[in-house]
Amino acid sequence: MAVTQTATKRGRTAVYLLALAFAVFAGFPFLWAALTMFRQDSDLYVTNHNPFTLTKPATLSHITDLLANTPYLRFILNSVVIGLVTVAITLALSLPAAYALARLAGRWGEKAGIGIFITYLVPPTLLFLPLSRLITTIGLQDSIWSLVIVYPGFTIPLSTWLLMGFFKSIPRDIEEQAQVDGYSRTGAVARTVIPLALPGIFTVIVFTFTLTMQDFIYALAFISSSSNLTVSVGVPTVLIRGDVFYWQSLMASAIIVAVPVALLYNIFLDKFIRGFTLGAVKG
Amino acid sequence: MTVAEESASGRAAGRWRARYLFDRERLLGPAMMLPAVVYLILVVAYPLVLAFLYAFSDVTTGSQSLHFVGFRTFIAAVQDPVFLTTLRNTFVFTAVSQLLVVVLSTVLAFVLTADFRGRWVVRLLVLMPWATPVALSSVIWLWMLDSIFSPFDWFAQVLGIVPSGGHIVFLGQSGLAMGSVIALQTWRVLPLATVILIAGLSAIPADVKDAAEVDGAGFWRRLFGITLPLLTPVMTVALLFGIVFTFTDMAVVYVLTGGGPGNATQVLASWAFYKGINGGNLAVGAADALIMFPVLLGLAAIMLRLASRAEVT
Numbered sequence: 001m002a003v004t005q006t007a008t009k010r011g012r013t014a015v016y017l018l019a020l021a022f023a024v025f026a027g028f029p030f031l032w033a034a035l036t037m038f039r040q041d042s043d044l045y046v047t048n049h050n051p052f053t054l055t056k057p058a059t060l061s062h063i064t065d066l067l068a069n070t071p072y073l074r075f076i077l078n079s080v081v082i083g084l085v086t087v088a089i090t091l092a093l094s095l096p097a098a099y100a101l102a103r104l105a106g107r108w109g110e111k112a113g114i115g116i117f118i119t120y121l122v123p124p125t126l127l128f129l130p131l132s133r134l135i136t137t138i139g140l141q142d143s144i145w146s147l148v149i150v151y152p153g154f155t156i157p158l159s160t161w162l163l164m165g166f167f168k169s170i171p172r173d174i175e176e177q178a179q180v181d182g183y184s185r186t187g188a189v190a191r192t193v194i195p196l197a198l199p200g201i202f203t204v205i206v207f208t209f210t211l212t213m214q215d216f217i218y219a220l221a222f223i224s225s226s227s228n229l230t231v232s233v234g235v236p237t238v239l240i241r242g243d244v245f246y247w248q249s250l251m252a253s254a255i256i257v258a259v260p261v262a263l264l265y266n267i268f269l270d271k272f273i274r275g276f277t278l279g280a281v282k283g
Numbered sequence: 284m285t286v287a288e289e290s291a292s293g294r295a296a297g298r299w300r301a302r303y304l305f306d307r308e309r310l311l312g313p314a315m316m317l318p319a320v321v322y323l324i325l326v327v328a329y330p331l332v333l334a335f336l337y338a339f340s341d342v343t344t345g346s347q348s349l350h351f352v353g354f355r356t357f358i359a360a361v362q363d364p365v366f367l368t369t370l371r372n373t374f375v376f377t378a379v380s381q382l383l384v385v386v387l388s389t390v391l392a393f394v395l396t397a398d399f400r401g402r403w404v405v406r407l408l409v410l411m412p413w414a415t416p417v418a419l420s421s422v423i424w425l426w427m428l429d430s431i432f433s434p435f436d437w438f439a440q441v442l443g444i445v446p447s448g449g450h451i452v453f454l455g456q457s458g459l460a461m462g463s464v465i466a467l468q469t470w471r472v473l474p475l476a477t478v479i480l481i482a483g484l485s486a487i488p489a490d491v492k493d494a495a496e497v498d499g500a501g502f503w504r505r506l507f508g509i510t511l512p513l514l515t516p517v518m519t520v521a522l523l524f525g526i527v528f529t530f531t532d533m534a535v536v537y538v539l540t541g542g543g544p545g546n547a548t549q550v551l552a553s554w555a556f557y558k559g560i561n562g563g564n565l566a567v568g569a570a571d572a573l574i575m576f577p578v579l580l581g582l583a584a585i586m587l588r589l590a591s592r593a594e595v596t
Binding site: 025029032097128214232265 | 311313315316318319326330331333334337342387390394395397399401402404405406407408409410412413414415416417418420421422424427430432470473481482502527528531532534537538551552556559560568572573575576579587
């Protein structure tokens with residue numbers, strides 16, 4: 001008995017120590033960035049003091065400078081517009097496809113589902129060169145709409161897979177009962193399946209949106225003028241100006257995006273995992 | 284609902300639908316999938332075919348037409364003295380970072396499934412590197428590693444590794460630069476693998492673990508004898524995703540080192556970008572990128588085999 005108790009105690013200590021180590025490993029860069037964004041210049045350019053404390057009072061001047069004197073807000077606006085339109089296109093195409101895969105298709109549907117998912121494994125690295133020429137051909141170079149057209153290429157596979165999982169988790173009986181009650185298939189779906197799938201649909205919206213913000217290569221390849229850039233490309237290419245690094249503003253630009261995105265991500269993660277694994281369940 | 288009940292109701296439902304909707308459903312399914320499939324063909328499959336055509340041609344950003352030149356473009360791409368360096372770097376970058384991810388994510392998944400106070404804070408912090416857009420976290424790492432005000436310099440000074448006021452040049456020496464790029468990628472992919480492993484851990488039936496414990500198997504015995512073997516398929520999925528994302532990634536290298544010093548951290552993806560977009564040589568860029576294709580094809584094949592074997596119920 002005593003042996004088991006010391007073993008559990010040792011186990012608990014190990015868990016706490018490991019948890020602390022991983023929290024520091026994952027979180028340290030963000031802590032360092034968050035401290036930096038409030039530093040005065042005279043507090044920043046010192047090589048030998050403890051980097052974990054502010055030695056001068058915190059200042060917001062670098063954050064206001066970022067918002068007022070750089071195209072940062074424009075980048076944010078572009079990213080949000082691109083993200084929202086991509087979400088709309090993605091839902092419009094993947095909702096019916098996922099429903100068909102979950103409900104209407106038998107054997108071939110399973111194959112088609114895996115086929116759609118496999119396209120998610122075709123990386124942008126293989127596609128960006130031909131796409132950049134195609135985008136030029138249709139006259140969309142240096143336009144945010146080029147990204148809106150291209151992003152569903154990687155958001156549709158993932159969201160179709162997730163939605164398929166959520167649809168499969170809704171019992172067919174509910175929908176069929178509604179049809180027995182006299183609703184058309186469309187009516188039955190609108191009245192039963194869609195409301196029940198709403199949490200799943202919301203999860204897909206969040207993950208599609210954050211996925212569009214991750215892109216670097218397409219925006220870097222297609223967009224040239226700073227007023228059309230996304231936050232992911234604008235910050236490292238435009239805000240890093242020559243040899244002068246405005247580190248406080250740069251760190252603010254990263255933290256302002258990272259924190260809300262991480263919170264959203266954290267809230268919806270459990271639903272995401274459920275949908276992801278449900279997609280693999282046979283319907 | 285038990286499996287038997289489920290399949291029984293499924294059969295009944297099947298008969299019901301077969302009677303009333305069979306004719307329409309045959310068309311309805313494909314019709315509902317068609318828009319998504321057409322879209323994916325246009326923005327994924329078609330450009331992929333074009334990439335192959337480019338790699339066998341002499342196309343540049345400025346040219347109006349392309350001429351097929353056989354393997355000449357591939358040969359030119361491979362004969363570039365930098366090519367072998369980028370190939371080696373890509374494999375080192377992928378192999379080392381994913382090896383670290385496999386080990387660390389296994390430990391982290393066990394930690395996060397344990398019950399302890401403050402777990403949600405740890406989970407949030409651990410997720411942040413994956414949730415944050417990669418280019419922005421790379422900018423944060425740039426500030427940690429590149430400046431002479433690096434916090435690591437302070438640690439090194441405190442520990443006496445460098446003299447007071449001294450500075451470690453992380454991104455200017457080839458070994459350390461590669462180490463930095465690998466560290467950033469490990470940090471970034473770790474949450475993804477961990478999340479997948481946690482899902483796998485929670486799928487292991489509790490009675491399997493209980494039975495082993497009752498039989499007197501100790502912690503390590505249970506870990507290596509039962510849990511890890513059961514976790515292997517999920518681990519494989521996590522690893523495959525990690526490899527695909529790392530093998531083809533260019534953002535980390537582009538922002539943190541720009542491929543430097545020299546081309547010490549240049550990878551195939553960033554090299555294809557420099558050649559194809561900055562250099563305007565679409566053909567050579569496409570050839571550089573397509574060198575990755577056999578590896579990706581192999582990974583996709585493994586993934587497909589896993590998917591067809593995973594008869595999850």
